Every structure is written in C-alpha cells, then in structure tokens.
Amino acid sequence: MAARVKATGGLRGWIRRLRPVTDADDELVVSELYREYHRPLLGFVIRLTGGDRQWAEDVVQETMIRAWRGADRLDADAPSLMPWLATVARRIVIDDRRRRDARPQESGEEPLESLPIPDEMEDLLRKVIVSEALKSLSPAHREILNETILRDRSVNEAAQLLGIPVGTVKSRVYYAVRALRVALEERGVTA
Template sequence: MGRLLRFGRGRRRPASQGAAGDADEAFAEALYREYHDPLLRVVLRLNGGDRQWAEDVVQETLLRAWRSAGALAGEERSLMAWLSTVARRLVIDDWRRRTARPPEVGEEPLRNVAARDGWEPLLQSIVMGEALKELSESHREILRETFFRDRTVNQAAEALGIPVGTVKSRVYYALRALRVILEERGVTA
C-alpha cells in the first residue's frame, strides 16, 4: 500500500478543519499524485478510450478512496488493485446506465420533424373531392366501384352491367383524367 496509506491509517474524517483538515488535504493530494495517471490508463482501456468519461471515473474512484481511507489503512493488499476494482465497477455501472435507456438528443432535431396535425388529410380529401367532380359521370362511377368500394374488375363489371374490357379502359382513362386535373391544381400524383 506504500507511503500513501500512512496518511489515512486509523484516521477518521474530522468534524472541523485545522490540522486534521490539512492531513485530509495532504492525503487527497498524495492520492491524486500517485494514482491518477496509472488509474486513468486502466480506465481508458476499460471504457474504450473515452477520455472525458475516464476522467470522471478516475475522479469518482479517488474520491471513494479518500472517503474510505480509514478502512483501507489496515489492508495488506495493493491500493492500486482496490482502485482498479472500484473503477471497473464504476465503468460497468455507467455502461449499464447508458444502455438501459435510449440516448438523449437535444431539441434541435425535433424542430425538423413534421407533426401530423390532421389538416393534411382533410385538405387532400377536399382537393380529391373537387377533382372527382370534374370527371365525367362514367369515370366517377368506375372509380367509385374499383377504388372506393375496393371491387375487382370482374366485380365492378358485374355491378355496372358492362364488359370487363370496358371497365379496364374506363379505369385507365379515368385515372389519366384525374391525374391531369390534380396536376392543374398543383398536386403531384
């Protein structure tokens, strides 16, 4: 455990500053000076090289060591092993916390997302209704049977009492006329 734990051996955190506060400060400085760099290298390997995250983990690890100085004083094992274990657990906990929920994003991308307000479908139905009124009765009738009532060509032919070939040609010409009307209104189909 080296020279560092002699600062913390058998001590309790003082209620007031003074000589004991100076010892706390000296212990924290020595802890940082001796273990910051080697612990940072360990954490960078653990977290895949994210330096900011590694610095946060090292700071938390050293803070925990400072708070546990009295308990660590009697240990015969290496302080670096204890620090590495604490840091590894912090990295694992942070990783679990980050992956437990979706990543947060700022508000900026949300401004570009189109919100459905119900007006667009209403306007489309009004434009479509007006365009259908401009079609001939036979074209409206064939579109009503095939598209709006969802009937097959054979079913529409039977319902209207006309040949299947006539249904097919009327659907073709009705859709073509509807496309022209919509394009005149600025609607692309």
C-alpha cells in the same frame, strides 16, 4: 507536498489520515492520493471504457471520491492502493454499462409532439375540389380526361376505345385540360 506526506509516515501514514477533508493537511493527503494514482488508474480505466477518455476521467474521479469517503476501510499496511482503486473503478464501469443498457434508447432531442404527421385533410380537400372542377366540365371533356389522364391510356388507346380519331382526342385533351385549369382557378387553386 510529497515531502510533507512522507514526513507524516509515508503511504501508511496518509492512508490512516485519509478521511473527509477538514483542514489543509487533509487536503494535502487527498491531493497526494490523486497525484500518485491518477495516471496509472486513468490508463487502466481508459482500457475498460474502450478509449472513452471523458468517461474514464469521470470514473477516476468517482473512484477517488469513494477512496476518500471509505478511507477507514482501506488497508494501511498494503504496499499499494492500486488493486483496491482498480477494483472500485472496474465496478463503476460495469455499473455504468448496465445502467446504459437498461435505459431505453433516446429518440432524439425533439419532443414527439413536433413530429410531422401527414395531414389527410389536405388530400381530401384536394380530391373534393378536383372532383367538383371535373363535374363542371362537359361530358366529352370529362370522358377524355378520364381515359387519358386518370386511366393513363395513350392518345391512340383512347381514340380506339372511344371510337374517335386520334386528332380529335388530342384536341379534346388540350381543351379539357385548359377548361379544368380555369375551373380549378375559380375554386382558388393556382399552379
């Protein structure tokens, strides 16, 4: 392949012939361009992309396509196409970075509709059921649960506040919790 390109006039010859591929000879010219400049251009672009090889490969490919499309604008007397290719590749990387920076960050692959939203109805329903169950208890049981569980007082504090012995508070708490459990089970709430 390289011998055939050299036979057609070397670098200058195949630059002049570089245009949209229409036959097998043109394919040889394009493959020679790729063979000669791929490795040095890739090394240059990898540095520009911060080591991202996949991105660098994409940039090199786009640069080669632009060289092929813009063959009529290339300087056939230039000793090397590397400065032109490097400039094009650098501009592609800059454009890619600008495009990435201008685009809003993606929130993920899931649509926003699938994000869990707290269901306040569940809490409201629980409160109504517990409230109804508490109303079904005796006034002494409601009072003892109110002081010990809802107001988070110790047995001794509740006994002192209500003016009853500590043993009575313990007993009432035990039976009040048991009665509340039964009242909740009657309303379909199970532990």
